[in-house]
Amino acid sequence: MSVTQINTAKVSVVQDFKEITKMRLALSVVFSSVAGYLLGVETISWSTLLLLAIGGYFMVGASNAFNQIIERDLDKLMDRTKNRPIPSGRMSVNTAFIIATLFTIAGITVLYIINPQTAMFGAISIFIYVSLYTPLKTKTPLSVFVGAIPGAIPFMLGWVAATDDFGIEPGTLFMVQFFWQFPHFWAIGWFLYDDYKKGGFFMLPTGKKDQGTATQVIIYTVWTVVTSLIPVFGVTGKLYLTPVSGVIILVLGLILLKSAIRLYKVRDTKTAKQLMLMSVLYITLLQVIYVADKFIRVWI
Template identity: 80%
Template structure:
């Protein structure tokens, strides 16, 4: 085998590893966890922060690998997923299972080193995603509701890692990201509707790209914005947002609502994709604003 072929094989193996663990998604989850940690901590412990990032990646990677093992036959039916490592034949189920099992074990161990409650929530996240959300996707639109639970844990997990406790603060962070899941994933379910249909997935609340789905998307977008602004009221313990930061979050929320209303008006894939992109921008900037607001207050 030539050097070029060896290098190509190495690149292929690395790409398959990134795909089976959904590296980009995993990194976004790690970002949420880090944001939650920075919000909850009094003094940054860089070792703990590093463990949180590593453990978080392991847990998300494990969930995604298990998911692709379970859905391998359905993935082969959809254009979006047919080239994934398992359905394409580049990776065996056994190899994927080893990755998933090792990642689960390492993830729980690493998070346990931080504190037991962090490991517990990490384990709950994997269980909900793999054992509940994944099989429900082909049974009922309520799968998105179930999937929103593990999807909302990372932001909360960071606070728990920082404090070792669960209370109103991490609960609020959980609710923000919980409600956010609905406009985000329903937007994806809308513009990928035909592809999901090939795999038999029920991702939209009414099962169709219709007015009912668009109205529910607006409703959950409203709840996302409302819960994002609750910390301004000073009712969420140590989690607080200044009025100035609250105004910025409100402006972001208006853009998110505008995208949701555009989907209601146009009911097309382009508007759905715009809503999906806007939702990603919203949650990313929101987390940055929350963290920046906290540290600016401390410096002042």
């Protein structure tokens, strides 16, 4: 075997590892967890922050590896997933299972070092994603509601890692990310509708790209924006947002709502993709604003 072939094989192994653990998604989860930690902590512990990032990555990686094992036959049917490591034959089920198991053990262990509550929520996240959300995807559109629970845990998880306490503050962070997932995932379900249909996945609330689905996208977008603004009113304990930051988030929320209303009017693939991208921008900027608001207040 030539040096070029060896290097190509190494690159392929690394790419497959990144794909089986969905590295890009995992990094976005780590970002949410770190944001939650910075919001909850009084004095930053860099070692805890590192453990949270590593544990969060393991947690998401485990969930995705188990998910791809379970859905390997369905993944073969869809264009976006047929080249994943298992359906393409580049990785065996046993190898994926070993990765998933090791990631589960490592993730819960690392999070437990931070504190037991953080590990508990991490374990709950993996269990719901793998044992409930994954099998429900081919049964009912309600799977999105179930999947929104583990999807909303990371933002909250950071606060629990910082404080070893679950109260109204992490509960609020959970609700923000919980409601946000509906317009985000329904937008994805909209523009990937035909591909999802090949795999037998029911992702849209009415099962169709229709007015009913578009209406629910608007409703949950409104809930997302409203929930995001609750900390402005000083009713969420130590989680507080200044009116200036509240106005910025409201403007972002109105832009997100405009995208949702446009989907209702146009109802095409391009508009759904635009809504998805806007939803990612919204949650990212929201987390940055929440954290910046806190530290600017501390410095002032």
